[in-house]
Amino acid sequence: SNVACIRSLYSAGVIGRGASSSPSPSKICVIGSGPAGFYTAQHLLKARQDIVVDIYERLPVPFGLVRFGVAPDHPEVKNVINTFTQTANHPRCHFYGNVNVGKDVSVSELQQAYHGVVLSYGAEANRSMGVQGEDLAGVYSAKDFVGWYNGLPSCRELTPDLSCDTAVILGQGNVALDVARVLLAPLSILKKTDITQPAVEALVHSQVRRVLIIGRRGPTQIACTIKELREMVNLPGTRPEMKAADFAEVSEALKDVPRPRKRLTELLLKTALEVPGEKEQERRNKATRTWGFRFYRSPIEVFADAEGKKISGIRLAVNKLEGSGEGAQAVLTGEVEEVSCGLVISSIGYKSLPIDPSVPFDPCKAIVPNTLGRVQQAKGLYCSGWLKTGPTGVIATTMNNSFDTARSVVEDLNSGTLDVSTEKPGSQSICALLEQRRVKPVSFSDWEKINTEETRRGEAVGKPREKLLSVEEMLRVARA
Amino acid sequence: MALVSAVRRIAQVRLRDLCRRSTVAVAVSPGACVTGLRSFTAGTQSLRSDNKVTVNFINRDGEKITVKGSPGDSLLDVIVNEDLDFDGFGACEGTLACSTCHLIFDEDVFKKLEPVTDEELDMLDLAYGLTETSRLGCQICLTKSLEGMVARVPESVSDIRQSNDGTA
Ligand SMILES: Cc1cc2nc3c(=O)[nH]c(=O)nc-3n(C[C@H](O)[C@H](O)[C@H](O)COP(=O)(O)OP(=O)(O)OC[C@H]3O[C@@H](n4cnc5c(N)ncnc54)[C@H](O)[C@@H]3O)c2cc1C
Ligand SMILES: NC(=O)c1ccc[n+]([C@@H]2O[C@H](COP(=O)([O-])OP(=O)(O)OC[C@H]3O[C@@H](n4cnc5c(N)ncnc54)[C@H](OP(=O)(O)O)[C@@H]3O)[C@@H](O)[C@H]2O)c1
DSSP: OOHHHHHHHHHTTSSSSOOOSSOOOEEEEEEOOSHHHHHHHHHHHHHOTTEEEEEEOSSSSOOTHHHHTSOTTOGGGGGHHHHHHHHHTSTTEEEEBSOOBTTTBOHHHHHHHOSEEEEOOOOOEEOOOOOBTTTSBTEEEHHHHHHHHTTOGGGGGGOOOOOSSEEEEEOOSHHHHHHHHHHHSOHHHHTTSSOOHHHHHHHHTOOOOEEEEEOSSOGGGOOSOHHHHHHHHTOTTEEEOOOGGGGTTHHHHTTTSOHHHHHHHHHHHHHHHSOOOHHHHHHHHHOOEEEEEEOSEEEEEEEEOTTSSBEEEEEEEEEEEESOGGGOEEEEEEEEEEEEOSEEEEOSOEEOOOOOTTSOOBTTTTBOOEETTEETTOTTEEEOTHHHHOSOOOHHHHHHHHHHHHHHHHHHHHHTSSOOSSOOOTHHHHHHHHHHTTOOOBOHHHHHHHHHHHHHHHHHTTSSOOOOOSHHHHHHHHTO | OHHHHHHHHHHHHHHHHHHHHSSSOTTSSOSTTTTHHHHHHHHHHOOOGGGOEEEEEEOTTSOEEEEEEOTTOBHHHHHHHTTOOOTTTTTTOSSSSOOTTEEEEOHHHHHHSOOOOHHHHHHHTTSTTOOTTEEEGGGOBOOGGGTTEEEEOOOOOHHHHHHHTTOO
């Protein structure tokens, strides 16, 4: 019945052709199939010919935030999927989707079945602002909003209310800019991406004309990167709307900073302060939507209208900076300000959660405490990706830290620290456990059926893909 | 292996082509290597070696690898075509959406390269170990005048980062 499992046992040499002549393989499993999981697997497979890697993924579909995070209008970023697919099709690698580790199978069960376990399950929660009114209707976390427009099954019901003029985004990282772009970009652009159909429909009726992106510190501490800022600056149909006073001391601070921060700040200054040329002025005059950064502001309270149902604004504390450069701290001035808005999206960062009481977890940093990817005080347990470093860094950062973790695993195999002298059953025993528990894994070729169906549906409407929106539907297509 | 690379290569060209055509990706591959697509088909037909450009790569272990590429190919094309195995290189497949094809050049070669665009600099700014003579391999097109050039693959310095972010 568990076809995915049986097929993989054949190709791993566990059953069928004799596996006896060569020494038994080192069996490693990876939890999570985002960039961290795939890059860790890639490096392990390449480093030693005797390693078998099994990837367990909670959802029936792979790729983590590359599918459910990366903005729909950034299709180029998703090219990494081609390399991940090569890894998944490697004869010594197997994908088991639809397996929720911590629930369907425990980490200690995986540790019994494998020589090594790599935790790469990312950061599925979000930091909370911890302010009054955070739970009102009309306040969303960027994590949920992004999940909604990207088709994450758990965010399907979000249906955000876009019937207001002004939206406030808290936080000034790249996720904040992704959200701002999706709220403001012309639909003619978004409609040709893999954004979900419900999101397109909601955006058709959106009344949002103005997006304020609010940061607690100043322009020289802004967290987004320059490519994403440039995209905002050039976003068709929109114009920037900043406050000159926010940039008062910025040019002074520019002198001794490294090139990336310098170029970013220069573009910011140019956008905010420079008198635009004729063509740009014309473009701005025609714009029907605006966006702008607001600096030195921390949220204190989101408040509702008279009936107490819909939000009507946000109260902000005015900050000043102590210190300078990247490490400058925001401190309260005591002054308070109110901004009217009908939508608040808090984009102040994602957050990892503990997966299993047996796995060490640092609740303050919200990471698994580790030394170069080796989980502290837990032999045979490793971690990579956002779970290892915290929820920052682009895919390339995640790639490098995942290679580092894989190097640690390989070092431990070479030195004997990771003991592989006893044979381990690997997926064989895990599949048996899953079958007992009536969990049916989705194989990579099952995923390819989903992929084909999504691409087919997309083609019909001029999109690269039309994502399936529920786990039930994914499973139906996978098993057809 | 060559087949895999060819398949990947074709997928890549197709993807890149799609990206270029789509109205969405406004700033994809500006300027550099607009000939990349054409030269792929043209390049495979005219394999006259006298036409080729010799490139020396120095990998992360400091080893020198000498290969040849066709004029018009980007350095990333050369690496993919020759199946050079630089871990994690070219993650976004030459669409200016990452900085993993970062290469470092000698001053004199660097000066000979086509001017860098803002979009390339934007991505370079995220590269590990950025230097004054860094460029993205996907944006450097081979020309005869680059014969014998040396391009160094920078070390990944994530270990250094790690000791900074307190997880070590
Ligand atoms: C909104 C957004 C947009 C981004 N856009 C870009 C971009 O344009 N360019 C760029 O370079 N970077 C971008 N990034 C950063 C990039 O997505 C991350 O660096 C990267 O995805 C982190 O990889 P990860 O594998 O650690 O986590 P994830 O990608 O989150 O992968 C974790 C995986 O683990 C699975 N999982 C979770 N729990 C379990 C469990 N219990 N059992 C089994 N599996 C489990 C999840 O389903 C998921 O598939 C973006 C990030 C966000 C949040
Ligand atoms: N296109 C892309 O390449 C892309 C797209 C999306 C995401 N990503 C990457 O994914 C990672 C995560 O992105 P992100 O935007 O979630 O995180 P981020 O870049 O860390 O930005 C978080 C923002 O929230 C603010 N913040 C944090 N805690 C706060 C608090 N308590 N109160 C008020 N503000 C607070 C931060 O301000 P302070 O600086 O003051 O802390 C910062 O402005 C980043 O590395 C990003 O580059 C990349």
